[in-house]
Amino acid sequence: MNIHEYQAKEIFRKYNVPVPQGRVAFTVDEAVEAAKELGGKLWVVKAQIHAGGRGLGGGVKLAKSIDEVREWADKILGMTLVTHQTGPEGKVVHKVYIEEGADIAKEYYLGMLLDRAAEMPVMMASTEGGMEIEKVAAETPEKIVKVNIDPTIGFQGFHGRKLAFGLGLPKEEVGTFIKFASALYNAYMDNDAEMVEINPLIKTGDGKFLALDAKMGFDDNALYRHPDISEMRDLEEEEPTELEAKAHGLSYIKLDGNVGCMVNGAGLAMATMDIIKHEGGEPANFLDVGGGANPETVAKGFEIILKDPNVKAIFVNIFGGIVRCDRVANGILEATKITDVTVPVIVRLDGTNAEEAAEILRNANIENIIAAENLSDGARKAVAAAKGEL
Amino acid sequence: MSILVNKDTKVIVQGFTGKEGTFHASQCIDYGTKIVGGVTPGKGGQEHLGRPVFNTVAEAVETTGATVSMIFVPPAFVADAVMEAAEAGIELAVIITEGAPVRDMMYAKMYATKKGMSTIGPNCPGIITAEECKIGIMPGMIFKKGNVGLISKSGTLTYEASHQVVQEGFGITTAVGIGGDPIIGLSYKQLLPMFEADPETEAIVMIGEIGGDLEIQAAAYIKENISKPVVAFIAGQTAPKGKRMGHAGAIISGGSGTAAEKMAALEAAGVKVVVSPAEIGKAVKEVLSK
Ligand SMILES: Nc1ncnc2c1ncn2[C@@H]1O[C@H](COP(=O)(O)OP(=O)(O)OP(=O)(O)O)[C@@H](O)[C@H]1O
Numbered sequence: 001m002n003i004h005e006y007q008a009k010e011i012f013r014k015y016n017v018p019v020p021q022g023r024v025a026f027t028v029d030e031a032v033e034a035a036k037e038l039g040g041k042l043w044v045v046k047a048q049i050h051a052g053g054r055g056l057g058g059g060v061k062l063a064k065s066i067d068e069v070r071e072w073a074d075k076i077l078g079m080t081l082v083t084h085q086t087g088p089e090g091k092v093v094h095k096v097y098i099e100e101g102a103d104i105a106k107e108y109y110l111g112m113l114l115d116r117a118a119e120m121p122v123m124m125a126s127t128e129g130g131m132e133i134e135k136v137a138a139e140t141p142e143k144i145v146k147v148n149i150d151p152t153i154g155f156q157g158f159h160g161r162k163l164a165f166g167l168g169l170p171k172e173e174v175g176t177f178i179k180f181a182s183a184l185y186n187a188y189m190d191n192d193a194e195m196v197e198i199n200p201l202i203k204t205g206d207g208k209f210l211a212l213d214a215k216m217g218f219d220d221n222a223l224y225r226h227p228d229i230s231e232m233r234d235l236e237e238e239e240p241t242e243l244e245a246k247a248h249g250l251s252y253i254k255l256d257g258n259v260g261c262m263v264n265g266a267g268l269a270m271a272t273m274d275i276i277k278h279e280g281g282e283p284a285n286f287l288d289v290g291g292g293a294n295p296e297t298v299a300k301g302f303e304i305i306l307k308d309p310n311v312k313a314i315f316v317n318i319f320g321g322i323v324r325c326d327r328v329a330n331g332i333l334e335a336t337k338i339t340d341v342t343v344p345v346i347v348r349l350d351g352t353n354a355e356e357a358a359e360i361l362r363n364a365n366i367e368n369i370i371a372a373e374n375l376s377d378g379a380r381k382a383v384a385a386a387k388g389e390l
Numbered sequence: 391m392s393i394l395v396n397k398d399t400k401v402i403v404q405g406f407t408g409k410e411g412t413f414h415a416s417q418c419i420d421y422g423t424k425i426v427g428g429v430t431p432g433k434g435g436q437e438h439l440g441r442p443v444f445n446t447v448a449e450a451v452e453t454t455g456a457t458v459s460m461i462f463v464p465p466a467f468v469a470d471a472v473m474e475a476a477e478a479g480i481e482l483a484v485i486i487t488e489g490a491p492v493r494d495m496m497y498a499k500m501y502a503t504k505k506g507m508s509t510i511g512p513n514c515p516g517i518i519t520a521e522e523c524k525i526g527i528m529p530g531m532i533f534k535k536g537n538v539g540l541i542s543k544s545g546t547l548t549y550e551a552s553h554q555v556v557q558e559g560f561g562i563t564t565a566v567g568i569g570g571d572p573i574i575g576l577s578y579k580q581l582l583p584m585f586e587a588d589p590e591t592e593a594i595v596m597i598g599e600i601g602g603d604l605e606i607q608a609a610a611y612i613k614e615n616i617s618k619p620v621v622a623f624i625a626g627q628t629a630p631k632g633k634r635m636g637h638a639g640a641i642i643s644g645g646s647g648t649a650a651e652k653m654a655a656l657e658a659a660g661v662k663v664v665v666s667p668a669e670i671g672k673a674v675k676e677v678l679s680k
């Protein structure tokens with residue numbers, strides 16, 4: 001689960017990771033009010049969406065007067081912000097963060113996440129802070145300093161020194177940096193974060209370190225023990241159909257093609273998308289119905305797939321194991337009674353009792369339910385049906 | 391022969407008396423697995439599925455001589471269960487539970503490694519040596535005995551691959567579902583040498599997925615160390631680039647863990663990589679008839 005910058009900065013404050021003063025605002029008036037409360041002469045108006053690259057996309061603006069705060073808040077609130085991380089459709093901005101303008105002497109990058117290969121967290125820092133750290137990683141990886149932190153010993157001075165000296169900090173700044181990094185480590189570990197990223201981490205004119213940006217994501221499996229973080233969930237940032245699917249135990253992701261897919265298991269679901277493409281079609285979605293594949297979940301699956309008007313055919317690809325194919329076949333027939341399915345449905349059931357299942361589908365004699373012999377036959381038929389060639 | 395488990399392997403079940411534990415333990419027993427007991431704290435002394443129940447893993451190990459534990463406890467308690475197994479001298483823990491916090495698994499695996507216990511999973515179908523020993527939730531009848539070793543991140547793709555291998559007239563020695571969580575136990579790199587050393591295994595099927603770099607590591611390992619033919623499929627070739635937040639993931643992995651990258655690395659290592667998931671069985675036939 002991801003949270004907004006303003007929420008991540010709340011967590012930072014709690015852990016003594018230094019951040020500028022700021023207030024979140026949902027309306028232009030609130031934004032102006034926030035700027036007045038903050039005082040000073042320079043403010044930054046920042047779009048709050050779950051994606052990076054806001055600066056380059058026009059979602060972060062400097063304001064030199066209250067009038068400019070009003071102007072920018074008015075422009076940014078309600079805009080559809082497109083960045084390289086939102087996808088081409090962009091994201092609508094529902095709130096802005098009004099922050100005091102900082103005096104930037106130098107920008108750095110600091111981030112932390114799980115290093116899967118080392119099986120422990122890694123903290124990464126770079127002198128190339130600012131907006132295009134991915135480029136740095138690709139073109140000049142030597143400019144990124146990394147240190148693995150064994151959680152059984154926690155964040156030690158030597159971890160901090162490796163990063164600080166790696167960044168080329170003068171020795172009188174090393175102590176302050178270590179304090180900063182150590183606080184960040186605690187914020188990450190205590191909250192079961194999946195990643196935390198500060199880009200830019202700045203040094204101010206008077207030699208202080210300050211997190212100007214803050215991104216945090218959390219391990220969904222651990223949210224049960226962090227009710228305060230679960231509360232930060234912003235449903236507006238999530239796809240409504242994906243949320244609806246999740247509520248029914250389905251995992252759904254909408255794509256751009258016209259062949260709907262309903263599959264059991266995430267790996268097989270991905271493989272099904274692959275084979276559709278391989279056969280010359282385009283998948284309309286990823287949908288994992290899980291192990292159950294009972295009439296209710298299958299019916300819900302049809303309903304969700306058919307919400308997408310692009311869908312011209314549906315490929316049901318179920319590998320029956322412990323849940324036998326004959327039961328799944330009956331489930332599919334039941335489901336077509338619950339949800340009206342108007343497009344051709346190509347059904348490939350393999351595994352335990354596959355023959356009985358084929359028999360059940362044949363005997364039901366429903367015009368738009370077409371049984372497939374095997375995986376490639378199913379994919380081929382589904383692609384043909386979507387093209388109106390079946 | 392086979393790897394890791396066989397008809398003589400003594401297995402206990404942690405989370406034995408729960409709904410999942412009960413259902414799958416009885417399926418394993420029907421398959422022929424030597425389930426010698428189980429652990430449910432507070433139910434020690436009772437009998438379940440005709441096997442003794444113990445309060446602690448230590449007691450279960452002492453009484454039954456079990457070397458493997460199949461773990462079904464709820465996600466919040468998985469790390470505790472794994473560490474208890476390690477402490478009690480279990481050699482291999484097969485963790486079926488889905489939804490364990492990553493931080494917990496990180497500590498649990500560190501402790502397991504320190505105690506010399508191997509783990510498989512979490513969030514996986516388990517391990518099966520065909521027609522001998524099933525430790526997990528896979529449908530046993532799909533795995534006919536044969537000469538192909540199988541390693542897979544994905545559950546249903548494991549079944550799919552085995553099914554295709556069997557349809558081509560071959561069969562499976564041992565199949566291992568390693569799971570796809572951020573922290574997992576035994577992976578390609580540890581399992582490949584076991585299959586290489588197993589005289590009955592003549593070919594290896596490897597099913598991977600997008601994300602992480604385990605398949606890339608496997609490719610490097612295969613190139614240097616594996617003489618048996620390997621067939622691979624990587625799921626997610628057409629998966630759209632996920633909407634992301636932040637840049638850290640791309641920085642740490644160097645590459646981005648795409649299917650194309652993994653397929654190229656495996657191909658360069660001499661692996662027979664199939665583009666279509668329907669071609670796994672045929673590819674096995676091809677490499678075995680060379
Ligand atoms: N409080 C502030 N004072 C001065 N400048 C700021 C402030 N906050 C942000 N900026 C400037 O705006 C830029 C973009 O803001 P920020 O990094 O928060 O968003 P972003 O573009 O989404 O980040 P990323 O590209 O890392 O995903 C920063 O690099 C910084 O130069």
Ligand SMILES: [Mg+2]
Binds near residue numbers: 053130131198199200
């Ligand atoms: Mg930034």
